[in-house]
Amino acid sequence: MQKKLKRYIKRKIPFIKKPIQEYNNNQRFQIRSKYNRFINKYKVKDNVILYESYHGANFTGNPLAIFQNVLKDEAFSHYKHVIVNNNKELLDETYNEYNNVSIVSVEDDEYLLALATSKYLINNTSFPYYFLKRKEQVYINTWHGTPLKTLGLDINNAGFSDHMNIQRNLLQTDFLLSPNSFTYNKLLSSHDIKEIFPGKVLDIGYPRVDLTLNSNRDGVLRDLALPLDKKIVLYAPTWRGTVGNESDTSQQLLDEVVKLRDQLGNDYIVLLKSHYFAYKFFEDNGLEHMCIPNHYDTNTLLAAVDLLITDYSSIFFEFIPTGRPIVFYGEDIELYKEERGFYLEIDSLPGPLCTDIDEVANCIINEHYNYYQENYQKYNSLFNYNDDGKAGLRFKDIVFHNKESDLIKTTNSGKEIIMMYCGAFYNNGITMSALSLLDNIDYDKYEVIVVESPNGTEEKWNNMRKVNENVHFLFRPGVLGRTIMESYRHQWTLNRGISGSVMKLIVPKKMYKKEMKRITGNLNINFAINFGGYNDFWSLLFAFSGIKKKTIYLHNDMMEEFNKKINGKNKHKQALKVVFSTYKYYEKIISVAESTHHTNFENLKHLVPYAEDKMTYINNSVNYKKVLDLKDQDNIVTYDKKDYMILENKKQNNFVSIKGSLTPNPHYTNFVSIGRLSPEKDHEKLINAFYKALNNDDHMKLYIVGEGPLKGYLEDLISKLNLTDKVILVGQVENPFALIKQCDCFILSSNYEGQGLVLLETMIINKPIIATDVTGVRSVLEGGYGKLIENNVHDLADSLKEFALNKRNGVQVNYKKFDYVQYNKDARDRFNQIVL
Template identity: 35%
Template sequence: MLASPNSVKNTCSNEVQRDRTLIRMKSLISRAKRFVHSQFHAHWRTEPIKPGTVLYESFNGNGMLCNPEAIFRQLLATPDMRQLRHIWVLADLRQFRSTVAEFAGARNVTFVRYGTPSYYRALATSEYLINNATFPPQFSKRPGQTYLNTWHGTPLKRMGYDIDRGALGTANIIRNFVAADYLLAANPFMAEQMYEKAYKLSGISRSLIIEEGYPRIDRQALDTDSVAAGRARLTSAGIPLGDRTIVLYAPTWKGASFARPEDDIDQLLDHIARLTAQIDTSKYVVLLKTHQIVHALARSRPELSRLLVPNNIPTNVVLGLTGVLITDYSSIFFDFLATGRPILFFTPDLADYSDSRGLYFEPEDWPGPVCRTSDELAVELAEILVTGTLPAGSAARYRTSQQKFCGQEDGRVSARIIDIVFRGNVRRHHVRPAVSQNRPSILMYLGGMRSNGITTSALNLLNNIDHSRFDVSACFIQSKAPASIDNQLAINPAVRQFPRVGGINGSALDQLARHLDFRRGRISRHQEQPTQKTLWDDEWTRCFGDSHFDFVVDFSGYGPFWAALLLHSPESIRSIWLHNDLAADAHRKITGKKRMLHSLTQIFTLYEQYDHLVSVSPTLSAINNRQLAPYAAPAKFTFALNTADAKQILSAASQDLRETTRNLETGITPDWVEVLLADDKTTNFVSVGRLSPEKNQARLIRAFNIVHTATPTTRLVLVGDGPLRGQLESLIRKLGLEKSVVLTGEIPNPYTVLAASDCFALSSNYEGQPMVILEALVLGLPIVTVEFGSVKNALPPGFGLVVPQTDEDLAEGLNAFLTGEVRSGTFDHAAYTRLAVEQFYSAIGAARPEDLIQQM
């Protein structure tokens, strides 16, 4: 019997409901676990640091590996370090049971599982912290802790900001780097290119860079007993090694994301099979060493059970056993250089990899033959196995690379690192601070990075600041929203980014107190109440480590959390921006509610703790000074005009309107685009802004209705979205303007619409210094605007027309454009920008005396 449609429908509905319930339950369980862990972490952060405890972590607990493992074993063998207690982080104690078993009898060595309460206890209370990657977002170094970040290799492939879109992945890395007391560099290239340049630590980091080589490379110097022991470990792992020479194939991971590597195991198997077919397998064996993040994929493949090097055998021990190394772009070859043995590079995807990731050295500089096919690789390998040496050209490059990258590798690096970090003998060794460029440093909070006037103004300013004069950093909340990511990618490449990841540490009770203070209007207690001050000070350290900034700027001015946090910057001159008539903003109603009243009032109470309160025009400064007088002294109020990025505006405006508005999934262009571009002799008025009460687009629509009734060959285009869209659509229908008024919604490039229009119109109740007026000026558009408090600073003399705030007067202004009475002039945007930028320097207290004289 066939099931009835209703029965099938009910079954599907029940399954969907059951799936939703399971998802909600999993989410609640996950949130509960995070809460429990955060409370354990908060508790242990209040406990004393345990002297003599050392916490080690490699690749988020993926084994006892890399530099931390080498330092750990050297500490165990160092007589004056026997008092230390060692805690190792492992992702799975069962998976690494052989490691745990090795130290079962050692009372001073313990293990914790990554992410557990025990882990956070050790992270919060250990005196020494050693990591070859990064601690999680919750981590914040406490006073009394010493943090050594060893990283995990000299880079061949580009890192950090040197990668296209690389800034998106730097958040937790740079946070760890600026928190570290010591950064370990295997060689000067790594110190300069990776730490100081690729991660922009030059000029801001207070960490000491150690250039004494890599401890893990010490592990490659194996005596006869160590060689026998290492080979026995491989044999016991199921690899039929015998007395054969090891040819180690060690490719790096592939894919777009480190968190989700590409599964290329089938390709690796094919490469190994081709190599094995070309060599004497009675003398040589090809083994596979995968990257840490790929190992789980490889371990699950039975075909690799007799070829795969176990993850619990240190890589450098395996390198010490290896006769020939084959790799691609992995930093493993820098380590192997110290052995003096042959290296082959196998790069069938060289062009694609170089284009997508980028390389620091071209293949012609690599210390070994570079092969593009498996057959070519097999021929080169066979020749090297016969001769035991590299070809002449490769041998010369090999020697050069050894001198450049292995100058400190003498088998005693671990001992020197211990002398520096644990005994404090810094001056005896190659230890130096990160390069200081002697530029004043500025930290700017940019806001929520949504596409709005504040974000545009911030991005423009970052483009116009003189970066040869100032070291500039930007902070904001890390977001996955496409528009926010686009705005983050638009940040000037000279700017260091501190995207905030993770949340504020602290017990549930302290967090509740913080929230209650905010709700009760007592946010100023962030400095007054000791527990709250500690909470906020810790959050500053969590976000910015040991960084110090000369000038700290809350450029948003609308977020109470950030307004409070930035006041915990050590030894800074602090400024906060006032982009609007904030008293009016506080009382602005959206759908009948004053949604910003409480948050803005809280920010007002912080004004007395800031050094400068910066409005975006002189008139607006006077308005805010008058309206906000109860909150701050008059001398604190100042101004700096918004800047415009004319080059970017003109470039964006020159793009094709159809292309910039086409839906990427459907390929369809909105109907209004063709209407706007039609050669129908229609005059297009345009306005850009959020559809919210203070912008008062309803007045503009009513005024346009008056104009359109008399002159039907007119059109109004409103670019933007917001809470009043429904009301505006109703008004358009009521007035019968459906074919003459276009609501485009939010679009990624509004400049193409401005460029396709004839006159810009603004109908706001109040404004600061509208970015859209600056943009219209740059594009040479005639401007009609209603009068608002700061309009005389927003519209330069001789430009545009200002009319009273009524429907009829605005209609007269639009008609004045139609009769040729409103014209555009030539806006000297370069001179304007120079003035605005110097005003910014002056407003934050960074102007030089000679600059102030020039402005007088």
């Protein structure tokens, strides 16, 4: 007994130590843990407003303008204000006379507490990954300008998930402040959420432009110790450098400002408003007097500016209401256009575009900007129709006083929302089934969201590019937000699953619900479909998401999957133990074929209360249009005097890469099999059966399409049996259908299947099929759609020999024709009826 206890304690020591060590050694974990502890422990304070701009780098823009407006208003005298600024000392001097104003730095304890408990959260970019807006909080995102440059997914060569934290912040936003309709439409569509955006858009103009229109020119100049009798030229370029390589761009800015001063002469004062990275360079070199201080608000500064020089910065939109001239300077315009991209045509800009600094000086001296008055007026009417100096008043009326306004807009389509997790988009049958299902949803009725991890290989991104264009992707940035105690409870759940009354108390249900809300924000999701069905973490998130209508898919004989071993190790056992234990929290448990349902029902019904009502089946949809199109794309190339069929080609820049296999010889009997190279597909059995059949007929070839963990083992087996010229491992290809068409017969040797989507695709091509009579296959082929055989090497070999003999003798076996149109309709109708 003592030995058992010692072993138990020894086993548990790493479990006990891990969260504590993580907390002590990982600053990011400390921050997340504190923030989540504050959320769990403290209530939201109704009279506190938090303001953050540019991640605390300065306190400027809309948050500053809103703060100043509210601070002066007696109606808000009982409010407390928390300003986020990483240079606390600077603002402490400015606001130390106010007892109701406090300054915090990003991610210090005061910041985390304020972020967790302030009623109003005002930001012009985004809060960190771990941020979660609580139900009692009001999040106002003001953004920071009208976009000339592309955003989010619209940026040239943007990655799938590069925009994910801004997207996530926008989904948690209650009020999105916008200067014009162009801005909010571009911002929301470029972050893939326009039709599902759950917040209200305030098309009221920017309070920060009020600072430009209502500030006194002479007062600003006195603040900056500048003469009142000179023309003020402001050079305000976009940042183009990279972190750690700031000096190159900064040196160029310095040279340009010096040249402008020399050429414009004593009548002008040339000021530089640089990005804070570049500003550091000027500080380090004792040249900060050449720059407007980083903390000084740009919009207030614009009130004193007589002429603006900029490149692609949105600052020029907010200068237009002054009626004063703009000169654009873009020496790298073509490169920037190619790398980033623009929303507006460059020749439509409200001022001349120069490509070197001498040209800029010439434009100013000779007043060339006067030729652009028509463009200027067009921009003013399109983008500045709200700029009357009263945006701040409209903001207070709507946000704080709850006044109705026709300036409150919505972009939401009003459709019901389906959320799906599709299983990480590996090259497998689940992905192919998901793609087909997503092509068969009625997008006139539903908005569809696919949630995913932001990590992955090109295999994943390639499959995601095939998803129906109506689908929205949401990504889960960062890691699970949790306290130390929640870490213990989460790990215990992953180890044990959910079983027994004690375990149900341990499961951190609220944490999982919080995590789902961290990802989906304010979205009102009607249906949650865990289509992947294998991942323990996503199964827990879906199970405790708070969404009422939840479905989980079973793509195989799940007990066989539970026991499956690859190279002597259980592949799914630990994860499926957890997944199985979540079934009770789903409304529907769906197998993908009738025979698969019967097997899963018998094996798993004890885990599902009211299993007779909850467990059923829906046949996978099939994209027959894609199959019919690709089967005829059988391009042939000759290399080294042999013909090869192209089954995949990829173009990138000036290069193309192709992948294919030897073209099937019509004088041979050509068999083809498609499936992941893993134990349940049992290609070893197929290869051995083919080897036996060759003794009867040497004029046969076998093509095996797919990748997987057993590839090396199968290569060794093929070599050992001297079948290198007879058995061809094609690998994973984009278009296997052209190969199916060229071969004589499709062969499936699986020990079990979910449904065998490839069988349906082969039936569309109208090719003969020989398959083992196992779970998932039987319900597809029974009724005469193919030949079902016993699951052993002997029967498989006999079937191969028989088919080859029939071909030699000209005997054709006719199978029942597959009505794929009706099949798809039935599958779609059943999905709509059961899941939706």
